[in-house]
Amino acid sequence: MPQTIDLKDTDTRDALSARHAAGPHALKQPLIGMSREELGEALLAIGVKDRQVKMRVQQLWHWLYVRGVSDFADMLNISKELRLALAEKYTVSRPEIADEQISEDGTRKWLLRFPPRGAGKPVEIETVYIPEEGRGTLCISSQVGCTLTCSFCHTGTQKLVRNLTAEEILSQLLLARDRLGDFPHKDTPQGAIVPAEGRKVSNIVMMGMGEPLYNFDNVKKALLIASDNEGLSLSKRRITLSTSGVVPEIYRTGEEIGVMLAISLHAVRDDLRDELVPINKKYPIKELIQACRDYPGLSNARRITFEYVMLKGVNDTLEDARDLVKLLKGVPAKINLIPFNPWPGSAYECSDWEHIERFADFINKAGYASPIRTPRGRDILAACGQLKSESERLRKTERLALEAMMIAGHGEA
Missing domain, CATH: 3.20.20.70 (Aldolase class I)
Structure with a gap:
């Protein structure tokens, strides 16, 4: 029996809208928060040669945490080809x-x-x-x-x-x-x-x-x-x-x-x-x-x-x-x-x-x-003990229905 989803449910509808708006970028892996070793593995995964990895890791670390860039296009001492390869699979954007x-x-x-x-x-x-x-x-x-x-x-x-x-x-x-x-x-x-x-x-x-x-x-x-x-x-x-x-x-x-x-x-x-x-x-x-x-x-x-x-x-x-x-x-x-x-x-x-x-x-x-x-x-309401958001977790049945819809391709950008 095919799964159905109640689009009148505001939580589920919001989730679908957010997924649709995110599009293919939702699949990109963030480089921010990776260790140096993990950054090295990410570079190897897109074809960077092993002998260049250490240098490239240092370059990325500097751009992310010293210069504070949030776009690969601003990493000016990295080749355009590598920047495009990074941007295809990874993200350094802010929330x-x-x-x-x-x-x-x-x-x-x-x-x-x-x-x-x-x-x-x-x-x-x-x-x-x-x-x-x-x-x-x-x-x-x-x-x-x-x-x-x-x-x-x-x-x-x-x-x-x-x-x-x-x-x-x-x-x-x-x-x-x-x-x-x-x-x-x-x-x-x-x-x-x-x-x-x-x-x-x-x-x-x-x-x-x-x-x-x-x-x-x-x-x-x-x-x-x-x-x-x-x-x-x-x-x-x-x-x-x-x-x-x-x-x-x-x-x-x-x-x-x-x-x-x-x-x-x-x-x-x-x-x-x-x-x-x-x-x-x-x-x-x-x-x-x-x-x-x-x-x-x-x-x-x-x-x-x-x-x-x-x-x-x-x-x-x-x-x-x-x-x-x-x-x-x-x-x-x-x-x-x-x-x-x-x-x-x-x-x-x-x-x-x-x-x-x-x-x-x-x-x-x-x-x-x-x-x-x-x-x-x-x-x-920014003082100690006052912080809170309205976020709630979808119930399991709602998450499964949402995932089924995505698999079926109805939520793709």
Whole structure:
């Protein structure tokens, strides 16, 4: 019996439209996010001679990550013949910008659209740029949606759709540098709020949508490319990975990636953290803190940042502050206090500012740096814990019907 598809279903119709619009380009493999070895294999696959591969890899690496080009035609020291061969099978293009918002404080939020890759239809994620005096921080997403359902986090209300690939993680950085004029021969938008000197994107934080350590391999690959000295060349001390506490992967992060670590802590008792950060039921506080004590390279110069969202009447008493200091005793640490950023339907309120300051003063007097994070981009829902997209995964029956239609040739460009 032939399969049929309900074109009145908006999700399925959108998927068909997106596939049709993508045309043959949807089949091209991205070079962004490939290791040098993989780039070499890609070159061999299109007929580049073995003795030329190393040189060509270096040329591609330079164009992608030093010059920031997004079109093979701009790779001027590569022959036209090779550029055409590359363009036929591969792509170096940026993701589609579905929306861009600029906060009154200069924070920028991009809604980026990526191919389905198993989700049934194109997916969207949010990326945020936060300009500050002397630095610009890019908050990068690692997943579409999230599995962790932290009760105070807007992203946690969106079910996991899929992991982002290394290319999609890295493309967020490349696109931001494009838009901000942070590559050679690129212009900064007129009136943009950016650091007065140096790089426009000087720091990146894996604190966007998703749990980075549940997408470890792709995050690792992207961050190692971002920190490669012959390309994007971001210092590992300017890259921070934030986790809600996937304990086994914390050890791997230190050993295999070597970036700065941040822990979404938010509570000092297991009963409360079980509610706020449900992964605590699997990896309780004692195991989490031990993993932090064992983090490779931990020192006063490479402290762990503990993130603590201030929730009125929930976790903001001086007793909580005392227990927090006791819990972290002996761990080189900084404690970021985050005023709760409200979102539609949230059940929590932000602690009073005077209350937050008393909490911070207590921790500072105990010997820990305890800055209060200034809320940024609240007016465009770009602040910590506010990121979310509308992406959902098609049901299996819908995906199968869509695939059947494509096989039958009805969706070809």
